[in-house]
Amino acid sequence: MAYRLIDAAGLQRGRLTGLVLRGEDLVGADQVAQQISLDKTREDRLVAEEVSDRIRDKFGPGAIGPAATRLRVS
Numbered sequence: 001m002a003y004r005l006i007d008a009a010g011l012q013r014g015r016l017t018g019l020v021l022r023g024e025d026l027v028g029a030d031q032v033a034q035q036i037s038l039d040k041t042r043e044d045r046l047v048a049e050e051v052s053d054r055i056r057d058k059f060g061p062g063a064i065g066p067a068a069t070r071l072r073v074s
Helices: 002-009 040-059
Strands: none
Touching: none
């Protein structure tokens, strides 16, 4: 939002010397609805990250990782 405000000022050579943003009535992230995304690739990545985190929490940090690091040549 701050960047949009600065862009909207349309200054060519002038400078903004300050910009103050104020937030009111803020609540914790766990108390708000999740934004629905139409970007399937992003959503799939977020789901995979969440699942990976749960696996690491349960089985330890080495339980899951990139396949290239798991290959063993016999």
